[in-house]
Amino acid sequence: xxxxxxxxxxxxxxxxxxxTTVPLLTAQQIVTAGIIQGTNGYIGFLRxxxxxxxxxxxxxxxxxDEVPERPCINCAKNQDIFxxxxxxxxxxxxxxQTGHYPYVIINNLHRxxxxxxxxxxxxxxGNKNAEQAWHQFQNYIDSACAEVEKEFGKGLYIDLxxxxxxxxxxxxxxxxxxxxxxxxxxxLDLDSFVEFSSIRSLVSNNLNKLxxxxxxxxxxxxxxxxxxMGYPVVPGPGIPYPGPDEPYFSGGYNTTRHGSSxxxxxxxxxxxxxEELRRDMSKRDKLVSDLAYTIIEFLRIHYFRDADxxxxxxxxx
Ligand SMILES: [Zn+2]
Numbered sequence: 001x002x003x004x005x006x007x008x009x010x011x012x013x014x015x016x017x018x019x020t021t022v023p024l025l026t027a028q029q030i031v032t033a034g035i036i037q038g039t040n041g042y043i044g045f046l047r048x049x050x051x052x053x054x055x056x057x058x059x060x061x062x063x064x065d066e067v068p069e070r071p072c073i074n075c076a077k078n079q080d081i082f083x084x085x086x087x088x089x090x091x092x093x094x095x096x097q098t099g100h101y102p103y104v105i106i107n108n109l110h111r112x113x114x115x116x117x118x119x120x121x122x123x124x125x126g127n128k129n130a131e132q133a134w135h136q137f138q139n140y141i142d143s144a145c146a147e148v149e150k151e152f153g154k155g156l157y158i159d160l161x162x163x164x165x166x167x168x169x170x171x172x173x174x175x176x177x178x179x180x181x182x183x184x185x186x187x188l189d190l191d192s193f194v195e196f197s198s199i200r201s202l203v204s205n206n207l208n209k210l211x212x213x214x215x216x217x218x219x220x221x222x223x224x225x226x227x228x229m230g231y232p233v234v235p236g237p238g239i240p241y242p243g244p245d246e247p248y249f250s251g252g253y254n255t256t257r258h259g260s261s262x263x264x265x266x267x268x269x270x271x272x273x274x275e276e277l278r279r280d281m282s283k284r285d286k287l288v289s290d291l292a293y294t295i296i297e298f299l300r301i302h303y304f305r306d307a308d309x310x311x312x313x314x315x316x317x
Contacts, residue, residue: 038136039129040064041108045140046091048103050309051155052299053144053266054091055254057117057137058161059084060108067113067133070125077112080162082278084108087160089288090295097292100309103144107137117159117252141258145266154201154265154303158295159254163272165247169232169239170277172223173251173270174198174216175261181241185213198251198259198268205265206302217241220301222269225294231277 036045042062058080063069070077084106091104107116114130115123116137124130141157148155163171175198180188187193194203194212203212208220215221216235223236234242242248251259251270259268277287293312300310 036140038140039132040066042067042114042129042133043136043140044104044106044108045144046101046104046106048101048144050094050098050100050102051148051152051303052094052102052295053105053141053148053155053157053258054087054102054160055105055107055116055137055141055158055258056083056087056160057107057115057254058111059087060106060110060114062108063110063113067109067127067129069112070115070127070130072122072125075115075118075122077115078164079111080278081275082284083160083162083273086273086278086284086288086291089284090160090292093289093292094296097289097312098296098309099313102295103148105137105140105144107133109133117161117254119253138257141254145258145264149265152304154205155267156295156299156303157255157258157266157268159252159258159268159270161249161270161272162275162278163247163249164275167246168274168276169234170223170226170274171234171242171249171270171272172236173249173255173272175251175255175259175268176216177250178242178244178246178248181216181235182244185211188213188216196261198255198261198270200267201260201265202267202302207305208302210302215302222294222298225297225301226290229290229294231290 034046091102095101114133116134120131120134123134145157175196180193189211194200202215217237217240218224219237223233226233227236227238249272255268255270260266296310304310
């Protein structure tokens with residue numbers, strides 16, 4: 001009697017397991033099928049349904065014969081290892097936390113073949129196939145940002161990278177140089193610096209009416225939120241600027257092109273994760289989930305207070 005009761009219990013549990021896993025698998029299949037592939041799969045585009053666009057320019061692995069190594073000598077060709085995995089992880093994690101997907105644009109070509117965070121001449125070095133991939137990468141970001149602007153009125157664009165500097169901390173680029181960041185807040189808040197920044201639109205329109213310096217290195221800045229989760233970040237409240245001789249990436253071609261320094265209501269930010277952080281497999285899941293949470297919080301605090309895509313769902317919701 002007890003045995004058969006247990007059997008029924010096990011059957012019931014198996015059925016429950018089946019019922020709960022089937023919808024998850026279906027969602028996964030939709031995501032996989034939802035990748036729009038550029039020519040030969042060099043560039044990938046995943047549509048989203050929230051005002052967030054993430055591009056991953058340097059995480060690709062493909063080295064096809066028809067796109068030979070770029071002949072340039074003094075150009076950077078190193079891959080930003082694991083940024084592809086981390087970026088796709090952030091997409092899945094944001095979906096898990098909010099039920100919404102960010103737009104994601106991926107360059108699958110290795111950086112020796114294409115560098116889509118450069119102008120076309122330096123990016124592809126004259127190779128026609130690389131040029132075509134560069135155009136597709138940029139056009140996908142353009143159309144994602146246009147869709148976000150139309151649907152939501154404003155939004156955030158993130159160019160995701162990894163650096164190999166010896167100082168192990170996350171670097172955030174807003175198109176403000178290391179020297180400029182060394183200025184006092186009063187000076188940094190002058191229009192002459194704000195108007196060249198990739199978050200120019202946010203400075204003129206943010207929910208808490210914060211100044212530029214507060215948005216860049218205050219408590220509720222992206223650096224401040226990430227610091228709160230235990231990560232060293234520059235700029236942020238703890239490390240407001242890099243030291244005079246310390247290396248720092250302030251943002252490149254993509255942040256300039258797709259952020260709001262030239263106008264528009266999509267702000268831009270370059271995130272550079274340090275190498276140790278990216279390589280540590282034991283902490284990768286936590287990193288991905290912390291980054292996803294920080295991005296959602298940043299959107300919720302400064303852009304869209306009550307929207308459903310910034311509301312983190314309770315487990316099982
Ligand atoms: Zn990079």
